[in-house]
Amino acid sequence: MRRSSGWIVPVAVAAALVAGTGSAPAQPGTGPLTGRTVYLDPGHNGANDGSLTTQVPTGRGGTKNCQTTGTSTDGGYAEHTFNWQLAEVVRDELVALGAHVLLSRPDDSSVGSCVDRRAIEANESAADAVVSLHADGAAADAHGFHVNYSAPPLNEVQAGPSVALATSIRDALLAAGITPSTYLGANGLLGRDDLTGLNLSQRPSVLVETGNMRNAGDAARMTDPGGRAQLAGAVVAGITAFLG
Numbered sequence: 001m002r003r004s005s006g007w008i009v010p011v012a013v014a015a016a017l018v019a020g021t022g023s024a025p026a027q028p029g030t031g032p033l034t035g036r037t038v039y040l041d042p043g044h045n046g047a048n049d050g051s052l053t054t055q056v057p058t059g060r061g062g063t064k065n066c067q068t069t070g071t072s073t074d075g076g077y078a079e080h081t082f083n084w085q086l087a088e089v090v091r092d093e094l095v096a097l098g099a100h101v102l103l104s105r106p107d108d109s110s111v112g113s114c115v116d117r118r119a120i121e122a123n124e125s126a127a128d129a130v131v132s133l134h135a136d137g138a139a140a141d142a143h144g145f146h147v148n149y150s151a152p153p154l155n156e157v158q159a160g161p162s163v164a165l166a167t168s169i170r171d172a173l174l175a176a177g178i179t180p181s182t183y184l185g186a187n188g189l190l191g192r193d194d195l196t197g198l199n200l201s202q203r204p205s206v207l208v209e210t211g212n213m214r215n216a217g218d219a220a221r222m223t224d225p226g227g228r229a230q231l232a233g234a235v236v237a238g239i240t241a242f243l244g
Contacts, residue, residue, distance in 0.1 A: 039122040064196060089229060123202045173231075
């Protein structure tokens with residue numbers, strides 16, 4: 001289902017915002033997010049090498065692979081590219097609202113950092129909100145979004161602000177007419193203990209699975225620029241409401 005959301009902000013002129021490379025983001029505009037920092041993580045990498053299976057801490061005493069390749073639609077639209085293209089729109093709208101925005105990777109063509117390193121960078125940035133953007137790869141008849149947070153929480157930020165951020169983004173996605181997951185979580189929210197980025201977080205952090213790439217309806221939204229704008233507008237609205 002698609003409908004235009006009344007609060008999608010016109011996309012600002014693109015700015016090169018790169019975290020972890022020393023590049024400074026462009027000057028943000030003036031708006032309700034002035035003085036706020038948002039760290040965006042377009043999940044996965046544009047390219048991978050032998051570091052893919054390097055073991056990194058999970059944040060709960062175990063280890064896991066540095067990164068995964070992600071999924072794709074049946075038509076071959078890669079998740080890492082969707083995540084990147086969605087993050088570009090979210091970034092530009094946040095900048096237009098006055099936010100200082102950092103990205104976890106510089107492009108969609110190179111090898112990015114491991115999941116633990118992205119969490120460390122987000123913590124070091126003192127971001128007011130950390131949002132990792134993803135898409136799922138489930139059974140074809142499963143559809144809808146879910147917003148993940150670390151549970152059981154490992155610190156006070158995970159116990160309170162992270163859940164509040166997840167709820168705010170969930171509410172905005174619902175308001176935009178996006179269906180909550182029919183196969184995971186409850187009403188669009190899911191607490192997880194296996195996501196390194198969330199377990200290591202010391203800032204309000206969530207991971208948004210914006211839909212199922214193996215479902216025809218969700219895939220149609222993701223591959224369409226208008227559909228990505230709808231998703232981006234909802235994520236921006238959720239972040240804005242959380243930051244108040």
